[in-house]
Amino acid sequence: MxxxxxxxxxxxxxxxxxxxxxxxxxxxxxxxxxxxxxxxxxxxxxxxxxxxxxxxxxxxxxxxxxxxxxxxxxxxxxxxxxxxxxxxxxxxxxxxxxxxxxxxxxxxxxxxxxxxxxxxxxxxxxxxxxxxxxxxxxxxxxxxxxxxxxxxxxxxxxxxxxxxxxxxxxxxxxxxxxxxxxxxxxxxxxxxxxxxxxxxxxxELRELFDHFVQVIATAIDAKSPSTGAHCRRVPEATLLLAEAASESGDPAVRDFRFGPDDYYELRTAAWLHDCGKVVTPHHVMEKSTKLEGIFDRIDEIGDRVEVLARDHEIRQLREALARQPGGSEALQEVDRASAERREGLNQDLEFLRRSNTGGEFMTDEDIARIEALAHRHWTALDGTQRPLLDANEVRNLCIRRGTLNDEERGIMEGHMTVGMQMLEQLPFPRHLRRVPEYALGHHERMDGRGYPRGLTRDQLSIPARIMGIADVFEALTAPDRPYKKPMPLSQALTIMGRMVEDGHLDPDLFRVFVDEGVYRRYAEQQLDPRQIDEIDTDRLPGIRRP
CATH class of the missing domain: 3.30.450.40 (GAF domain)
Structure with a gap:
C-alpha cells in the first residue's frame, strides 16, 4: 500500500x-x-x-x-x-x-x-x-x-x-x-x-403537557367565575418575582440564580398550584358572602325585617283604633312610632348586609349585636313566632374574617391535601421533580402555622416562598372579583406588609418584591390603571432592609 x-x-x-x-x-x-x-x-x-x-x-x-x-x-x-x-x-x-x-x-x-x-x-x-x-x-x-x-x-x-x-x-x-x-x-x-x-x-410532548396543565387551570378558573383568572395570573406574578430575585443584588438572594429550565419548572408549578380545587364544592368556592349557598339568604332576612316593620305598624294601628274618638291624633302617633321603628330596623338590616360581605373584621361588639338581633321574632303565615336569625345564620354572620365558616374553610384548605395527593402521584421527569414542592408551598407560613404540611421558612425553598407572595398579591389585587372593589396597590402592599409582620409571608422576598418594583410591573400588565397609586415604600410595614 x-x-x-x-x-x-x-x-x-x-x-x-x-x-x-x-x-x-x-x-x-x-x-x-x-x-x-x-x-x-x-x-x-x-x-x-x-x-x-x-x-x-x-x-x-x-x-x-x-x-x-x-x-x-x-x-x-x-x-x-x-x-x-x-x-x-x-x-x-x-x-x-x-x-x-x-x-x-x-x-x-x-x-x-x-x-x-x-x-x-x-x-x-x-x-x-x-x-x-x-x-x-x-x-x-x-x-x-x-x-x-x-x-x-x-x-x-x-x-x-x-x-x-x-x-x-x-x-x-x-x-x-x-x-x-x-x-x-x-x-x-x-x-x-x-x-x-x-x-x-x-x-410536541412538551407542548401537549403545557396545554394539558393550562387546561386544568382554566377549568378551575371557569369553575369559579368570582376568582376570575387566578390560575393564569399567579404564574405571571411568580415568574416576575423569580426573575427579580435571580437578578437582584439583595444579600438575602445573592446566591439564588435561575436558568431557563428552572423557570419552566416553576412556571409549571404555578399553573398547577390550585389543581386540588377540582374537587372543592362549587358552593364553597363561590361563597362570596357569609350567607350565600344556593342563593344569598340576606334577602330572606330583609323580608323578615319588612314583616317585623309591618307587624309593628299593624299593632300600632289597632291600638289607635281602640282609643277612638281622638283617632286622628292616635293615627299621627302611630305614623311617628312606625317611622322610628322602621328606621331602626333599616339600620339593623344595613348592619347585617355589611356583616354579610365579609369585607371587614367582626369585633366582639358586632357579634354581640348579631346575637341580640337573633332574639327578635317575626310571625309567619301559620301564626308561629320565629327568630329573626336562625342558628346557622348567626354562625355564618359571626365569621370574624372572610366569608367561610370553620367547616367551609376546612373544605377549602382541603384542596391542598387533594393537590398534594394528585401531584405526588404524578411521575414527573427529573427536570420537573420539584413541581410538587413549589406548588404545595403557597399556603405555608413562615412561622409554621400554614398548611398542608405546616412547614417553616427554613423548610421552604425560595421558589415555594415566592409562590406564596404571588398567590396573596394576585388575590388582593384581582380586578374582577364581584364581591369586592379592585384594591389599590398601596392597600394591597400594606396588607402584605402586615402579613410579613404576622409571620405569614417571607420578609426578604417581600423586600425584593417591593424594592425591585415587581408589584408595579405586574400591575401595568394585569390591573386596572385606577389601581396603580403612589406608594411610599419606606413607610410600608414589614420592610426590613439589611
Whole structure:
C-alpha cells in the first residue's frame, strides 16, 4: 500500500470517527437552534463545504423554509444562533399554483423524489433552474459552483428536511463533491433526521403537557367565575418575582440564580398550584358572602325585617283604633312610632348586609349585636313566632374574617391535601421533580402555622416562598372579583406588609418584591390603571432592609 493510499484511508477513518462523534453529540442536543448549527457546521466540516443551508419542510403549507444559512466567504450566518432568517429569505414552494411540482429547483426535486443531487458546476447544469443562485451571486459577488443536496428522512421514511452544501474547498480551490462526501453527507443526514425528529417529538410532548396543565387551570378558573383568572395570573406574578430575585443584588438572594429550565419548572408549578380545587364544592368556592349557598339568604332576612316593620305598624294601628274618638291624633302617633321603628330596623338590616360581605373584621361588639338581633321574632303565615336569625345564620354572620365558616374553610384548605395527593402521584421527569414542592408551598407560613404540611421558612425553598407572595398579591389585587372593589396597590402592599409582620409571608422576598418594583410591573400588565397609586415604600410595614 502506497503512502498516498494510506493517507486516504487514514483520512476516511478519521472522518468516519468524527461522524460517529457527531452522531452522539446530535442525539444529546436538546436546543433546536444549536442542533441545526451542529448539523450544518459538521456537514460542512466533513465535506469541506464553504457554504450551506438547512431547509425544514412545512408539510401543511407544502413549502421549504430556510432554517439556517452559512457562508464563510461572505461571512453570512442566518438562522440558528445567528441573525433571524425571517423576512430575508422567502420559503420555497413545493408546487406551482396549478399543482405542478416545482422540481426545476434542485432542493425541491431532492425532497419530492427523496434523492441526493450532486452537481459539479451549477452554471453548466441544464436539468435544474439555478437562476435564483445566479441572481444571488450577482448581488453578492459570490461564485456558486459545486452543489450537494441531501434529503433528511425520519423514522417513518418521510422527508422532513434538506441539507444543501456548496463549494467544496481544497487548498483554496473549489472542487466537486466526491462519493465519500456524498456518503458522509447522507450518513450525517440520517443521524440529523433522527435528532430533528426526536427534538420535534420532545417539543410536541412538551407542548401537549403545557396545554394539558393550562387546561386544568382554566377549568378551575371557569369553575369559579368570582376568582376570575387566578390560575393564569399567579404564574405571571411568580415568574416576575423569580426573575427579580435571580437578578437582584439583595444579600438575602445573592446566591439564588435561575436558568431557563428552572423557570419552566416553576412556571409549571404555578399553573398547577390550585389543581386540588377540582374537587372543592362549587358552593364553597363561590361563597362570596357569609350567607350565600344556593342563593344569598340576606334577602330572606330583609323580608323578615319588612314583616317585623309591618307587624309593628299593624299593632300600632289597632291600638289607635281602640282609643277612638281622638283617632286622628292616635293615627299621627302611630305614623311617628312606625317611622322610628322602621328606621331602626333599616339600620339593623344595613348592619347585617355589611356583616354579610365579609369585607371587614367582626369585633366582639358586632357579634354581640348579631346575637341580640337573633332574639327578635317575626310571625309567619301559620301564626308561629320565629327568630329573626336562625342558628346557622348567626354562625355564618359571626365569621370574624372572610366569608367561610370553620367547616367551609376546612373544605377549602382541603384542596391542598387533594393537590398534594394528585401531584405526588404524578411521575414527573427529573427536570420537573420539584413541581410538587413549589406548588404545595403557597399556603405555608413562615412561622409554621400554614398548611398542608405546616412547614417553616427554613423548610421552604425560595421558589415555594415566592409562590406564596404571588398567590396573596394576585388575590388582593384581582380586578374582577364581584364581591369586592379592585384594591389599590398601596392597600394591597400594606396588607402584605402586615402579613410579613404576622409571620405569614417571607420578609426578604417581600423586600425584593417591593424594592425591585415587581408589584408595579405586574400591575401595568394585569390591573386596572385606577389601581396603580403612589406608594411610599419606606413607610410600608414589614420592610426590613439589611
Amino acid at each position: 502506497t503512502h498516498s493510499n494510506e493517507q486516504a484511508r487514514d483520512d476516511l477513518l478519521e472522518r468516519v470517527r468524527r461522524l460517529n462523534e457527531i452522531g452522539i453529540a446530535l442525539s444529546a442536543e436538546r436546543d433546536k437552534p444549536q442542533l441545526l448549527e451542529q448539523i450544518l457546521s459538521n456537514a460542512r466540516a466533513l465535506t469541506g463545504a464553504d457554504a450551506g443551508s438547512v431547509y425544514l419542510l412545512d408539510s401543511d403549507r407544502q413549502e421549504l423554509e430556510f432554517a439556517l444559512v452559512q457562508n464563510d466567504t461572505l461571512r453570512l450566518h442566518l438562522g440558528g444562533t445567528g441573525d433571524p432568517v425571517d423576512g430575508k429569505l422567502p420559503p420555497v414552494p413545493l408546487h406551482h399554483p396549478d399543482g405542478r411540482p416545482n422540481d426545476r429547483l434542485v432542493v425541491v426535486w431532492s425532497v419530492l423524489n427523496d434523492r441526493t443531487a450532486n452537481i459539479e458546476d451549477v452554471y453548466r447544469e441544464q436539468e435544474f433552474d439555478f437562476s435564483g443562485t445566479r441572481d444571488f451571486d450577482e448581488r453578492t459577488g459570490y461564485r456558486t459552483c459545486s452543489n450537494l443536496t441531501v434529503p433528511l428522512r425520519n423514522h417513518e421514511g418521510n422527508v422532513i428536511a434538506a441539507l444543501q452544501l456548496l463549494n467544496k474547498t481544497v487548498d483554496g480551490g473549489i472542487r466537486a463533491f466526491d462519493e465519500q462526501d456524498r456518503d458522509l453527507a447522507r450518513s450525517l443526514a440520517s443521524q440529523a433526521a433522527v435528532a430533528l425528529t426526536n427534538q420535534r417529538l420532545i417539543d
